[in-house]
Amino acid sequence: MQQDQHPDYHPVVFRDRAAGYAFLTRSTARSEQTIEWDDGRTYPVIDVEISSESHPFYTGRARSVDTEGRIARFERRYGAADTDEAI
Template identity: 55%
Template sequence: MKAGIHPDYHKVVFMDASTGFKFLSGSTKTSNQTVQWEDGNEYPLITVEISSDSHPFYTGRQKFADKGGRVDRFKQKYNLK
């Protein structure tokens, strides 16, 4: 590998937005938010929409209730009956 062309690889905490599940991993992403991890160190916090904790493929079931279909959400958003 050529030196100086790759982004910095460091530890970050990813948090599942729907369940609050957190895990520490290596990444090139960074964030302005930080969180204190179990080891006492602070790491950048990256919020993700879905992880292995909430994805139906890994869990075998849905963890969150569906808030209705697209039409229902559209009608609710624009106060249509």
């Protein structure tokens, strides 16, 4: 078996600047910046733009779709369905 094939896997803090949230996990990512964590140890810190704390899918703040406008546009384009017709 070959030695030294895998990168160093170590604790790293990922910090979401938009949400003001940071979490400690293990990763192969490297950073020159460090941060002192709650346990008193110093870990490398990596700033990210989006994490689960600020992503619209996970927070429920996803953009809302204008359903009424889409239906009205469909009816204008293809004509309103006649609701008096018997099916």
